[in-house]
Amino acid sequence: MAVDAAPRRTGTGTNQEGVRRHNLATMLRQVHLGGPTSRAELTAAMGLNRSTIGGLVTELTSLGLVTVGSAPAGPGGARGAGRPSPRVALAEAGPYVVAVDLGVDQVVVARVGLGGVVHERVRGPVDPDAEAWQVGAGIAALVRRVVRGAPAGAPLAGIGMSVPGLVRRSDGLVRLAPNLGWVDVSPGSIILAALGVDVPVSLANDADLGALAEHGRGVGVGIDDLIFVSGNVGVGAGVVAGGQRLEGSGGYAGEVGHMVFDPEGRDCHCGSRGCFETEVGAHAIAEAIGCPVDAVGSLGDVLDGYATPPPALHRIGHQLGEGLSGIVNAFNPQVVVLGGYFRALHRLVPGDIAAGVHARTLPAPLESLVLSQPGLGADSILLGAAEMALEPLLADPVAGLQASLAEASSRLAG
Template identity: 35%
Template sequence: MTYRASRSRAPGGTAPTGSATLRRANLSVVLRELRDHRSLSRAEIAQATGLHRATVSNLMAELLERRLVREVGVEHVGAIGRPRRAVALHGAHVGALGMEINVDYIAVHGTDLSGRSLVERRVVHDAMGSGPDSAVRRLGLVAKEAVEAMRRAGAVPTGIAVAVPGLVDVTRGVVTLAPNLHWRDLPLAERLGAVLGRARVPVWVDNDANLAALAEYTSGVAAGTPHLVYLTGEVGVGGGIISGGELLRGADGFSGEVGHLRVDPNGDQCGCGRIGCWETKVGLAALVRAAMPEQAYGLPGMPGPDPGERVADIARGLASGDRRMMMAVAQVGEWLGLGGSILANLFNPRVIVIGGYFASLAQWLLPHAQDQLQRLVVAAPAAPCRFVASTLGFGAASRGAASMVVNHLIDDPTTITDSLPRPAPH
């Protein structure tokens, strides 16, 4: 249910006016119904959407022509075994590319319209130290490589979405402020589009935690839970909030900056310039500095290893009983629980899904965090809330970004042009 959309029932009420607009909306309604089910007959789609059966048949003819759906067999229903031809979402030729750029890596997740994974990779890149110009160039290079890999798999990318750890003006594709990347007012969608050049693929930009939260809600460990909070667990800490099954964006789209909750007035300076932010206590940089200071972020010289390697080193130390690492993780776990309790008191979620390095070290972090959560949440006895570890790893935001592109396509299937490749005739 990535970017949950209202499903207008049939052509009544406040349906869009104009035949082309109405048809586009109805095509989207049908595709959304098929996305949520493995397969459906035309009659079942008509019943679920409120559209007339003849309208559904007409729409299905166009979707079959565009190769966005496929017929998957004949079902027999009723006492006399009346046959119904079932259809399913298809679009194997239609690609969606999701990317994430973070402090020390670029992640990629490419999929087709039906959710088939085509590309999955993570590239080490010092985005914090290289500056925005270099980061955009590297992002463009990685995007071009992913686009080519998707083309080889038979899918033409029809959109790219990029997840960024910071405040994003989604409408304009501008990164307003990304403190840990040292970016301000960067027109990332425009700049990346220029780097891609001839590809001329639409580019969208959104906050990494928002996109990761949507990925969790759609296909993660707490999929379908209508009230959840997602925490990124990177060098910086962001939050995505699902309330009533919808992403909570706030008045200007800047909600979820939970890493900048002030939890210690006498603490360290944050990348945002303020003192004592929550991410200075629980971000990966804070843990690495305490657990293995020889690999701390910001040290002079070459950029450090992939974040997954740093976390793996800490996990090995914890498994062997390294006292310094055990103490560092216990302290981070307690701060994680304290900040989580603030979010639980504010939003009353059923679960707080922890991603990134939090999930990798969950077996050591969560006992401390859950204890604090139980102690500090006011409504804990009546409204239990628990931490759960994500299973999507460091790829949650890029996966959510790909889903964002798919959702744009489903919103308007007519943007999928006839220039996409067709199977060779037999």
């Protein structure tokens, strides 16, 4: 993959230090997304000379971010002719982040390293009647559990958290998460207070993070126009347009679940009527298949238990496709990724979803459209939260490590 090695501009103009840091970041991101590689491959990808590449590898090694070793043997232990080419790989005991995927009835917390490697994960219930501070305290306890397993001295680079709701981009304030009953809640502050440490915490909408992960290392690699549609009790979308996440002025873009689908339809908890979410959301699907209301948070697991679809799902699949057509007409994506419980729904009724899309989508944007399962399976949102937390380190490895707190990791593990 070609990488732009142009120098970064700093507040005082282009300078040698800025160029060095930019190149370190470019190399680290190359290995983070592409996996182990040789110096020769890095030289070709980054457009720099061999001695500069060697110096950058040495510095990333001294920072504890990469290691250099021989290429692995082929089948049967055989190697190619000649001296094996050293491979630049991510350090196994390097920095890590904690990723939090908050759902309506459960939360998944994982320790994730560079390269998107999930080292450990735990799950915990979310009480729908709990206050936000109680949910945050429960998440903090799970964070401590996964940090305890980290290698001694490995720095915690940050915490990334997904939320099924409207998250203000500027400060991570959750303006509205209706299925959690949250209005103007700051879960990052709550979690840090419960942990008793000061580490970087970043938050974003769950569908936005699903789009981020699928674009970077999932089914959307190399795709500049992608939409990740998430089913997590409610319905939301993360949009990648022209290779960039579309966030909106405050960070609230993608609330497709509250597009009007049927003006005469059911009342929605948002205060409107006939929203897309009321027709294809978890409660509508659960009602159609006779699933208990208290199981809607695990609807994906329920749907995975079906070998063939219940008859009622054919109608919902067609309605899902009809709703997707409005998104396709508006954004002209190349790929629409169906995440959350829509992943299982697509497995059961792919023809009905496709028929709904074809019924209402304009011919031109339909020509290049692909409906897809997530390349990262059920981990899209979790890995998106990890990518968000890793971004400061990837953007500037030197400053990112200075901000990482090995001490905080030790305190949390103690």
